[in-house]
Amino acid sequence: MERPFLKMNSIKGLQSKTTFAGWGFIGLATLMICLFYFYPMIQALILSFQTGSGNNLTFVGLDNYKRLLLDPTFKVAVFNTVIYLIIQVPLMILLALVFSVMLNEKTLKFKGFFRTAIFLPAVTSLVAYSVVFKYLFGPDGMINMMLLKTSLISTPIQWLTDPFWAKIAIIIAITWRWTGYNMIFYLSSLQNIDPAIYEAAKIDGASPIQQFFKITVPLLKPIILFTSIMSTIGTLQLFDEVMNITGGGPGNSTLTISQYIYNLSFKYTPDFGYAATVSYAILIMIVFFSIIQFKVAGDKNE
Numbered sequence: 001m002e003r004p005f006l007k008m009n010s011i012k013g014l015q016s017k018t019t020f021a022g023w024g025f026i027g028l029a030t031l032m033i034c035l036f037y038f039y040p041m042i043q044a045l046i047l048s049f050q051t052g053s054g055n056n057l058t059f060v061g062l063d064n065y066k067r068l069l070l071d072p073t074f075k076v077a078v079f080n081t082v083i084y085l086i087i088q089v090p091l092m093i094l095l096a097l098v099f100s101v102m103l104n105e106k107t108l109k110f111k112g113f114f115r116t117a118i119f120l121p122a123v124t125s126l127v128a129y130s131v132v133f134k135y136l137f138g139p140d141g142m143i144n145m146m147l148l149k150t151s152l153i154s155t156p157i158q159w160l161t162d163p164f165w166a167k168i169a170i171i172i173a174i175t176w177r178w179t180g181y182n183m184i185f186y187l188s189s190l191q192n193i194d195p196a197i198y199e200a201a202k203i204d205g206a207s208p209i210q211q212f213f214k215i216t217v218p219l220l221k222p223i224i225l226f227t228s229i230m231s232t233i234g235t236l237q238l239f240d241e242v243m244n245i246t247g248g249g250p251g252n253s254t255l256t257i258s259q260y261i262y263n264l265s266f267k268y269t270p271d272f273g274y275a276a277t278v279s280y281a282i283l284i285m286i287v288f289f290s291i292i293q294f295k296v297a298g299d300k301n302e
Contacts, residue, residue, distance in 0.1 A: 048277040053270035061180035064277040077260040089231045119180035130244035133173045163253035182227045223298045
């Protein structure tokens with residue numbers, strides 16, 4: 001007969017082996033996260049209190065943050081980025097919701113084709129599609145040609161050289177790129193909603209519009225909040241489209257914060273310390289807008 005203390009020792013030995021194996025699985029991942037995420041963040045924070053380029057860095061305390069508050073170019077970049085944010089993100093979220101509801105209809109034919117077609121822009125190269133849009137919105141591009149042929153305009157629109165139309169071109173480009181990406185989240189969530197809920201609403205006389213606002217939107221609220229925050233983060237870090245379509249012009253009218261960081265690091269006289277300070281300004285803005293979205297769209301009971 002097996003003795004109780006021997007059985008206890010074997011159980012403890014098995015638990016120790018299991019714990020060791022568990023730490024073995026997560027240890028490497030934890031090390032990589034600390035090495036490639038947290039260490040650069042801490043180094044960037046330290047760098048934000050310095051000025052200079054390469055190894056020629058000097059400690060300047062809070063001077064970079066004081067400079068940030070008085071920097072007119074930074075203010076222009078923040079203004080442009082916020083304009084993209086407040087126009088493009090709600091537009092993209094609404095389009096993604098509408099497309100997902102339409103493509104979730106059981107009677108719709110060729111659903112696979114339409115889903116693929118709308119999602120396909122999300123997997124295209126950022127640089128490649130930006131260059132394509134630059135030619136599409138050129139003075140002799142396809143957009144102007146179509147508008148002229150349909151008599152909607154009498155003279156070509158200067159999409160890339162007019163401050164207002166340049167912003168519109170950027171908004172159209174990023175909306176085209178990311179709408180399908182968000183649509184997939186909504187579509188997968190819609191497929192988990194019990195169809196009996198909509199059938200009951202139809203019996204009660206609810207119109208499709210009422211079903212959308214009274215059933216679909218409330219049930220998708222956690223996913224809408226998630227995609228809104230992720231889209232906000234992406235827009236605040238917007239770089240590729242502006243860099244390749246307008247180059248930040250004309251006259252910094254489309255300049256974003258991320259492009260300004262690039263200019264500070266590689267285009268102007270390099271100042272990595274101040275560039276790090278501007279990058280932490282993006283972090284503060286992300287936290288600020290995320291908190292607002294949680295307060296506005298989050299659950300009141302949370």
